[in-house]
Amino acid sequence: MLNNGIKQRMIGSYLIIIVMTVFVLETFLIMSISRYYYINMENMVKNQIKVSVDFYNSYLSSSSLKKNIMDNADIFWKNTSAEVQIISPSGKMLMDSIGNYIPGTMEGDDIDKALKGDVGSSIETDKNTGEKLLCVSSPLKTSGNTEGIIRFVTSLSGVNHIIKKIAVMLILIGFIVILITGIISIAISNTITKPIRQVTDMANKIAKGRFNERVKKERDDEIGTLLDTLNFMADKILQNEKLKNEFIASVSHELRTPLTSIKGWATTMRTGNLDDKEEIMDGLEIIEKESDRLANMVEELLDFSKFISGKITLNRDYVDINGTIKYMYKQLSLRAKRQKLHFKVQVQYSISPILLDENRIKQVLTNLLDNSFKFTPQDGIVELSVKTEYNNLIITVKDNGIGIPKDELPRVTEKFFKGKTDKSSNGIGLSICREIVELHNGKLYINSEYKKGTEVKVFIPIDDD
Structure with missing residues (x-):
């Protein structure tokens, strides 16, 4: 469960980073592409309106704007497929190439800028169809005075359709990238969680007393170092187990020796001739020395036990x-x-x-x-x-x-x-x-x-x- 949790968190973390990165990049790309197409469309319409304005200034400015509209109206939309509107300095529509007459004063950022003498552009939405429109306006001047405004209005549906196709393609590519990187994330997480699982299995085996088990190291990284440490720990535990068994055998032998001497002399004194005082004194001396030796060994073992358990204190x-x-x-x-x-x-x-x-x-x-x-x-x-x-x-x-x-x-x-x-x-x-x-x-x-x-x-x- 622990390894599954780590694996899931790692894959989840990778995917979050990847999805966020793809989302940010695709958003940036789609916005950049949209801006690129819109600017190109705007520049194209501005070039077309410039040709019409230059032609007007060169050949038609000697006559009034209203006369030119009546006599040469088609000249204004000859160089463009866009809807052409002629607007008076007061903001009233004088002509529309498709007959889409708008009563009253017309408003728009592009119109306001053209009235100030510059070429202006804006993006508006058709109130009836909801379609996005690009509007470009330029002043028509005679002897430095603005006689009116020529305005080109073109639909952005074609451009938006192209942008939509590109966006769908980018989103599809993004999904493919997320899918591929997700598979790679699973593979990478497995390279980390597999050794961790091995470490866990090894620790469980050691906990059950299987000290001869070892884990094979596959990489010289932090996890490889952990595996080396675990194997070393198992070696040390096995070594300490061996030393402990030898220690118990040695202590048992050393305890048996004085006990054998004490028991032997006690038996001799019980069954022997109690009148032989010299023999009795020799036996008692041996019993005393062996008892002291036994007591020293027990004291040493008690001290050792205290040190192992950390209960020893110093009286300084x-x-x-x-x-x-x-x-x-x-x-x-x-x-x-x-x-x-x-x-x-x-x-x-x-x-x-x-x-x-x-x-x-x-x-x-x-x-x-x-x-x-x-x-x-x-x-x-x-x-x-x-x-x-x-x-x-x-x-x-x-x-x-x-x-x-x-x-x-x-x-x-x-x-x-x-x-x-x-x-x-x-x-x-x-x-x-x-x-x-x-x-x-x-x-x-x-x-x-x-x-x-x-x-x-x-x-x-x-x-x-």
Whole structure:
């Protein structure tokens, strides 16, 4: 229905423009043709009346007008097929070539102009027949004095008949033009509505979960770009679906591992020898560690869910970043010793308090440093540095670990993405880090070279207020 509506509106718009254009052009042409024929007819009659006036001035002006009418009346209409009228200076008809005598004073724009000494013309309508008449009047002068007016009256029926034929022909041509352009409009609208229909069908298929469907692009225009975007969206949805399934499988596996350990030791302690305190303490320690691990995973998943739904909020306050970094060093230095890593911390002296959500920044640092510790071998180096520059807080975590493969680097912060290495976890840690940094209006950048190390830089703008 949507495509039909667009198609109908497009065809309707085209036809309105075409009909208006044809109407305006034909009106202009018909008026121009009418004017052309009328002017030609007027000029012809004026030439005829000029010949009669010149002949009168040359050969008949020595006698009075009334005498010439009585003796040489036919001389006035010899050069024309028009009705010839002779009118006195007072406006009374003296003669009519067809005997159509009009009593009283005659009126007309052409007569008024002739009385003033010029050739005048006008178009009048016969009161009896309704026929249009062209009237041309010219003064008859003797020694500079106007003795009377000669008037030619001719019918415009023939001219109007020709104009009517031309108008009918133009109107017929106009209908043909409208018909042809209407067909072309339908064809043009189909080239637009067909791809839109394809887009709609594709969107419906995606809505029904058919992510493998694709639309073939036929033109490199705006609609072609839309089709490319839709196909790209389908690829991304399919890719995210795959990542989501892999993520669920990975999380399920990681949840199963601590649960298996907890259940195993609980069963051992229930059925074993409770007198062996050392074994009981070992079991309780494993249960405690696995429970903490499980709790951390659940907490991470909850955080991830909040970020996805957009429900996460920041509790900002002015934070002494030096104190935060000291806390992180104390928390992770023992782990660095256990893993035989060189953990180095460098903080710019006397950084002023910065408006941050300290707990969330600690979460970012924990995730970044956890990744560095996890992927850096023994005797490796993990460096944490903090400084302010160009009104930004810059946090850098750098290591000389195994690095990130080039094909994985652009995607490591994507939701659900999990690397191919065995140590890769559920694939949400870096995604959460990026979300937290962006909530602080900052940016997170990762540079890495496979088997040489990784450097993560966090830029957070400092609020001067």
